[in-house]
Amino acid sequence: MKILLISDAWQPQINGVVRTLENTRVELAAMGHEVLVIGPDRFHSVPMPGYREIPIALRPAGRLARLIESYGPTCIHVATEGPLGMAARRWCLRHEVSFTSSYHTRFPEYLRVRAPVPTGWTYRWLRRFHAAATKTLVRSRTQMKLLAAHGFSNLGVWPGGVDIHLFRPRRERVLDLPRPIALYAGRVAPEKSLEAFLSVDFPGSKVVVGDGPARNTLQKRFPGAHFLGYQHGEALARHIASSDVFVFPSRTDTLGLVMLEAMACGVPVAAFPVPGPADLVLHGVSGCLDNDLAAAMQGALELDRSDCRVFASEFSWRRCTQTFLDQLQPANIHPSNIPDPLAAANA
Template identity: 55%
Template sequence: MRIAIVTDAWAPQVNGVVRTLQALRGELERMGHEVLVVAPDGFPSMPCPTYPEIRLAFAPSARIGRMLERFGADAIHLATEGPLCLAARRWCLSRGLPFTTAYHTQFPDYVAARTPLPTSLVWRYIRWFHAPAQAVLASTPTIERTLRAHGLPQVRPWGRGVDRALFRPDGPRDDAMPALPRPVQLYVGRVAVEKNIEAFLASGRPGSKVVVGDGPALEGLRRRFPEVHFLGARSGEALGAAYRSADVFVFPSRTDTFGLVMAEALACGLPVAAYPVTGPADVVTEEVGALDDDLNAAVARALTRDRAACVEYARRFDWRASAEQFLAALAPVGEWRTAA
């Protein structure tokens, strides 16, 4: 099958959406499918307001349509709600072509954290954008229920996976972390206001706090919390080494739909402490971590969890199974293209 994925999030951005789509493409190609990714590279772009590290790309619908036609797409997936996917959505609708979408990000909460816009207004846009899709893919049961409650009944499950070649318990450790006062409490992800990292860094829990990642809030947090170890962005073996060298993974976000980094941490044998909210509530159990409205209490309980149990639990996150769910939800366009 020839599968076209249109996305406003792609390398060099580093986030869960990009990593999910990259892993999906790799798995689909290993299964014998051809994949075209229509991404921001190659189009005129501008910095995203309040988040200049992300660039918003713009292209006429006709140009994206020509790319999809030349590729001969058998199915079209619109991964994000940004301008490239808006253009692709417009082109598909004008020709009666079906497509699927995905809800990767708690977009209403992200916008509310950065602007005075009410979440109700953003949800109107989300509902409008996804309503014509044949299926809206959601990463967890909680997100499925949320989307249905906002008037999107065509939700289909689409789980996530872990690259076990990179994220495993028996690999190399980070050279610097063993010398830090224990316990080492690790955060991995974008360093941005919506990630609520300040709640983690301001906690009085003894030990060492380590942040792996980059983003617009990094310099401000460095100035406010000079005792915290900010290691910058990491990937591949270096990221796996950071997970393996810590004692607990702290996930302070209240706005994530899934939280891929939690699954990666667990695969490395690292228990997770988080708030009992969407994302962690679907990923973390009491066997492998702790959820609590008091983040310090969650950290204290998570530190008692068995690392081997975390590794075993993480086996449920599988990219092949994720790709199969994605394929099952796709809407073939062949008959529609002939009719058009």
């Protein structure tokens, strides 16, 4: 099949959505499918306000339409609800073409953290956006139940995966700091609730791997923590594997692939018992979930690291991609649905 993935989140961005799409593309190609990803890198763009590392495509409709029509996809998946996602949705509706969509982030809650926008308003808009898709894929069963309660329909689960060859236990320790070491990796932004982690009274060292709009403020507030910036690939895996507990303080993430990466490295997770962590962490085995984050961190330190590795090994990208593939729908693009631009110009 010729599969088209359209996403406002794409390289060189660093986040769970991009990692999911990257690995999905690799696995689909290995399974014999042709895959094209259309991201903001193909368009004129501006930095997203408050997140300068995220480019926003400017007026993408015309070029996007030409890219879709020249590719002639068998299936179309709209991965995000940004400018590219909205333009793709409009094109599909205009030409009566079927598409699937996905819901990766709890955007209403993210927005509410940063601005006084009622979550009900945002959910209403998102519900309308996804109602046009033949199926909307979400990251977990908990998220599916939450969205169904908000009136979403035609939902399916597209779980996360982990590269267990890259993320693995390692003998060498790249972090030469007092132990135990508690580490967070990801975007450093208000919705990640990093204050909950950094303010915990912890006997060892606290490490933050990543960057984002809240970094400067947090570094000033918590000078005892170690902020290392973004790490990639092998460097990221080595840093995670060097820690003793991985802390995931977010209350708004839909999944949190980095937790799987930590568990694959043999590092137990400490998190709040909320959607995302509750769908990935096996409490008392691969991590600890507690409304008292300090208690969760202490409990995680007492777990067997080998159990974390065994648990994470069940989440392969091949299995994740097969689940995605099983839920795609034919685009049903017919030449009669798309007007001939030359004919229109000569009419």
